[in-house]
Amino acid sequence: MNKLIMGRYLPGDSLIYQLDPRGKFLLTFYFVGIVFFANNVASYVFLMAFVLFAVYLSKINFGFFIKGLRPIFWLILFTVLLQLFFTPSSHPIWHWGFLTLSKESMVIASYIFVRFVLIIFISTLLTLTTTPIEISDSIESILKPLKKVNFPVTQVALMLSIALRFVPLLVDETTKIMDAQRARGVDFGEGGLIKRIKSFVPILIPLFVSSFSIAYDLAIAMESRGYKDGEGRSKYRVLKWSKRDNVTVLVMLAVTIILLFIRSY
Amino acid sequence: MEITFEHVTHSYDANSPMANLGLDDVSLKINDKKFTAIVGQTGSGKSTLVRHINALLKPTAGKIIVGDRVITSETNNKNLKPLRKKVGMVFQFPESQLFEETVEKDIMFGPMNFGFSESEAKDAAHKMIELVGLNQDYLQKSPFDLSGGQMRRVAIAGVLASNPETIILDEPTAGLDPVGRHEIMDLFKSLQTKGKTIILITHNMDDVANYADEMAVMSQGKLVASGLPSDVFNSQKLLEDDLLTLPQSAQFAQSLAKKYFQFDKLPITIDELSAEIKQQVNGD
Numbered sequence: 001m002n003k004l005i006m007g008r009y010l011p012g013d014s015l016i017y018q019l020d021p022r023g024k025f026l027l028t029f030y031f032v033g034i035v036f037f038a039n040n041v042a043s044y045v046f047l048m049a050f051v052l053f054a055v056y057l058s059k060i061n062f063g064f065f066i067k068g069l070r071p072i073f074w075l076i077l078f079t080v081l082l083q084l085f086f087t088p089s090s091h092p093i094w095h096w097g098f099l100t101l102s103k104e105s106m107v108i109a110s111y112i113f114v115r116f117v118l119i120i121f122i123s124t125l126l127t128l129t130t131t132p133i134e135i136s137d138s139i140e141s142i143l144k145p146l147k148k149v150n151f152p153v154t155q156v157a158l159m160l161s162i163a164l165r166f167v168p169l170l171v172d173e174t175t176k177i178m179d180a181q182r183a184r185g186v187d188f189g190e191g192g193l194i195k196r197i198k199s200f201v202p203i204l205i206p207l208f209v210s211s212f213s214i215a216y217d218l219a220i221a222m223e224s225r226g227y228k229d230g231e232g233r234s235k236y237r238v239l240k241w242s243k244r245d246n247v248t249v250l251v252m253l254a255v256t257i258i259l260l261f262i263r264s265y
Numbered sequence: 266m267e268i269t270f271e272h273v274t275h276s277y278d279a280n281s282p283m284a285n286l287g288l289d290d291v292s293l294k295i296n297d298k299k300f301t302a303i304v305g306q307t308g309s310g311k312s313t314l315v316r317h318i319n320a321l322l323k324p325t326a327g328k329i330i331v332g333d334r335v336i337t338s339e340t341n342n343k344n345l346k347p348l349r350k351k352v353g354m355v356f357q358f359p360e361s362q363l364f365e366e367t368v369e370k371d372i373m374f375g376p377m378n379f380g381f382s383e384s385e386a387k388d389a390a391h392k393m394i395e396l397v398g399l400n401q402d403y404l405q406k407s408p409f410d411l412s413g414g415q416m417r418r419v420a421i422a423g424v425l426a427s428n429p430e431t432i433i434l435d436e437p438t439a440g441l442d443p444v445g446r447h448e449i450m451d452l453f454k455s456l457q458t459k460g461k462t463i464i465l466i467t468h469n470m471d472d473v474a475n476y477a478d479e480m481a482v483m484s485q486g487k488l489v490a491s492g493l494p495s496d497v498f499n500s501q502k503l504l505e506d507d508l509l510t511l512p513q514s515a516q517f518a519q520s521l522a523k524k525y526f527q528f529d530k531l532p533i534t535i536d537e538l539s540a541e542i543k544q545q546v547n548g549d
Contacts, residue, residue, distance in 0.1 A: 173361075179321045180362035183354040184423065185346055185378025202374070205364035209409065 010128045015244070016058040021134035022141050023245040027252050028126040034256055035118050043263045044114045050255055051121050058129055068124035069117065076116045083109040132164040137237060154229050162218070169214060170207070177206045266332040266351060266431050266462055268295040268318055273327035275313055287313035289486040290327070295479075300454065300463045302473040302494070304509065305483030311466045312357070314483065315433045318464070319352040320345050332430075350379040353429030357436050359420035360413060368394070368411075368419050369404035375427040386426070393422035398448055414445050421449070431462040438469070450476055474498070474512035474533035484508050498533050514538040 016024075038044050055065060069076070087109075089102035127135075140157030147153050178188065181202045188199055275288040288310050295301050303311045316322040317329050320336050329336040334348050353375075356362065365371035372393055373386035381389065394404055397418040403411070408419055421437065434453065438446040454476050457463045467473060473480055473494055481491040482503060489508055490497050503509040511519065515531040518538055522528055526545055532538040 176356065177362060179316070180354075180356045180359065182321060183319055183349055183352075183356070184362070184375035185349055185427070187346065190343075202362075202364045206361050209364075210361050 009131045014059040016129045020241050020245045021130050022138040025138045040264045065121050080109045080113050083112050136160040267297045269330040271328050273324045276325045286486045291488045299478045300457045302465045302477035302480040309483040310486040319349045352431045353424045354433040355424050355437050360416035363408040372423045372426050379427050389426040393426045397422045433464045435466045470512040
């Protein structure tokens with residue numbers, strides 16, 4: 001069950017771990033954005049080198065990043081094949097019916113592939129080194145200016161962190177209920193499609209029932225400890241922006257400038 | 266069914282930095298038609314241990330022999346139904362497994378999965394609901410309209426309905442009132458006298474002393490002791506290491522031993538204790 005969840009945090013300690021989550025969060029999105037500026041071999045090689053360097057700095061086993069690719073392997077394959085065979089070209093190397101294969105299409109397909117890898121590696125780097133709660137804290141902090149237009153920032157942040165807290169709970173609960181129904185003779189993933197779908201009813205209903213009761217208990221527990229949202233709540237985890245975060249921003253700016261120089265126009 | 270664990274090791278999240286040992290080289294024999302209690306602190310591996318018996322978990326190393334089935338790390342996920350029919354399992358808070366519209370259908374769910382005919386399953390439901398101390402009227406109710414204790418009984422009935430040879434109970438009485446607890450425990454004891462093998466995970470040492478024939482003590486994934494309850498509860502080492510607490514009768518005997526009384530072996534049940542006291546008082 002655990003394997004299903006993308007973006008699992010991996011406890012560890014390195015420079016990347018110590019960066020302010022807000023910076024990591026925004027810079028990850030920024031990087032995903034600038035990936036689309038790359039348009040020749042040199043620029044892709046440069047961005048790849050940068051990502052691999054960041055991966056190296058994180059001191060995380062490279063295997064985890066490869067694993068990050070696995071959930072969307074089919075999507076990547078589909079997109080790459082689409083580009084490979086459906087890019088129209090005046091000099092096809094090979095073609096059969098509406099399928100054409102050309103030098104350009106191969107180049108474009110490999111760019112698409114590298115783009116996927118870059119985006120997944122960098123976002124895996126963010127989720128492996130940042131706890132979900134840090135991410136939700138940084139979203140709250142980033143959204144803060146919206147308070148001016150009466151956007152319920154604290155409520156949204158609370159909802160986010162509760163939702164995140166529920167993920168492991170629900171995973172545990174699902175595993176438990178699946179085990180219990182297996183012990184009562186259910187075979188998941190056997191038989192025809194209808195039978196397979198039916199075999200999930202004995203999981204879904206108990207899961208709904210227990211998530212409602214967990215939610216209800218949580219609401220009561222929060223109220224009985226005097227939870228009141230709104231102004232003036234102090235933070236247990238204080239986010240600190242430090243010098244190395246400034247350096248990271250500068251590095252990212254440098255990457256952008258170099259990228260703009262080596263891309264072709 | 267006799268169940269044998271041979272050097273069973275189970276590692277959660279194997280091959281990841283978060284790997285941790287759930288079981289560490291456990292060898293244990295659980296005898297046929299006996300009532301075996303498994304005790305140990307939270308997280309000591311009790312639940313992990315019993316989940317191997319019906320192959321919900323598979324060992325990372327070692328093997329488990331359940332009757333004529335052998336479970337190893339290579340055991341296939343297919344064809345486990347015959348094993349799971351023979352080994353019934355009541356999980357912690359089993360009421361969370363209820364899902365059908367009526368109590369009757371929920372109790373019939375297990376038997377139907379294991380190939381009972383509809384009428385056989387219905388018969389089983391009618392028998393089991395009485396066995397767990399509820400009357401036939403409950404069969405047509407929704408399980409979600411019942412109280413917590415009643416849901417627990419229905420869930421237990423749902424496991425017993427498939428007529429398993431071995432019944433594994435993971436803290437079946439947690440959160441029940443004392444009367445309900447005794448009723449449920451007496452039910453399991455009576456099933457044992459009818460030829461079932463019972464495996465009970467519990468934190469209640471009085472239940473161990475009163476109901477179990479044999480016991481095993483787990484700590485940090487290892488089996489630290491096994492044998493007759495009267496022997497295990499008399500092991501000074503386990504008590505000093507805080508791996509075990511004493512049943513009430515034994516605690517009482519320990520206090521008595523500070524004044525006038527002497528016990529060669531701590532009595533663990535009320536009956537043993539009163540017999541011992543009677544003998545010592547009259548003997549003097």
